Amino acid sequence: MPLNGNLADFPLGDIIQLLNNTKKTGSLELVAGGDFSGETGKINFSKGKIISAASNKGLFGKSAFLHFYEWHEGNFSFVEMSIEGEVNIEESTESLLVEGARVITEWAKISGVIKSLSLVVNLAPAPPEGVSEIKFSREEWKILRTVDGKKTIREIADELKLADFEVSKIIYGLIASGLVEKVKEVGAISGVELSVKIKPEFYLIEEAVYIDSQLLEKWKTQYELKTIGKIVLHLAGAKDVIINVKPKNNLKGLILIPEEISSELGLKEKDKIFVEPLK
Known part of the structure; x- marks a missing residue:
């Protein structure tokens, strides 16, 4: 029997917990609303365990899964069926649920600085005073290379095929460290x-x-x-x-x-x- 509803009424974490507890095998189809209108996604389950995720934004695996936690509006539908194809998620469903909850918690902090994915950022003209050596992670460097004072956070995420949350979290840290500056909001995106x-x-x-x-x-x-x-x-x-x-x-x-x-x-x-x- 199909399971369907609205993400505003049934948060994604609750849906996944239900499918995990009942050991369901099938596909959870997601259609975003609100700020993410036009995006769709899919999470596949095998006996309650998440085995793969993908979005029409070009995200796969864990990045796609975490991106879906940014959607607070939209519809979902689960259909029981046999699942064939690539497994792109190895983590346990329990650990994924914990990470999903972390996304919600951290977004609340990040949104105090990054109020919209239409935010444009640029490199600071000079490193913060007193900083003599700067080390970047691989993901930080990848994002810094795309920061040009023109692209929005969402455009950077789309270009790098990363979840908006992942990009926003790194840029939030770079702003806090004084290496990146906010430039402007591009209103039309909102x-x-x-x-x-x-x-x-x-x-x-x-x-x-x-x-x-x-x-x-x-x-x-x-x-x-x-x-x-x-x-x-x-x-x-x-x-x-x-x-x-x-x-x-x-x-x-x-x-x-x-x-x-x-x-x-x-x-x-x-x-x-x-x-x-x-x-």
Whole structure:
């Protein structure tokens, strides 16, 4: 019997623990949501033991497994089946669960400095004072070679085929040691795609659109803003529109637009548009 649900309701660790305890053999399919929308992954089990993992991002084995712990939104589905193919994970499932829990704990600390995977970093102009000798691990050196003041953390992770967590953890340490500096946030990466919902009976007092209040609160925390009064709509034809925004409950995944405004912008019901806060 298939097992499926939402990662927001059933954390990955709990799902794996259940499959391990019940000695299941089959494939756990994952579809990410939120900041990782568009990514998919798979974890294969043999009698409850994890034997392989892979993602469409090009990650395999333990890197893929740890990357899945970064997903807090999305869907999962487990189907019992015989599993054939390469084994790319040798660690016990119990030790993997411990490492997964560590990812969650360490992310809480890292996110205090690296608030978004859209962060761009660059090499510090000079080593910290008093430092005469610097030694790097192989992974640190690999990441340092890609730091150029242009790439985001996510782009570095994609280029090196490493989990975002692995790259963020190393860059966090390099920032703390004064060898790397934060440059800027690339805002578009933190935007979201919303589906248009048109409200014909709106009485247009102020030219504004409405998005979910929880999304606005998330952006305020992410960018350390007191208020968000305007957002950017990225429309077809490379056209950007800055417009007033108001919060409204229960609009997850939607942008509510008065009919008069939607007509001016050439938008129809259920159109998809990319939206980000004006910072």
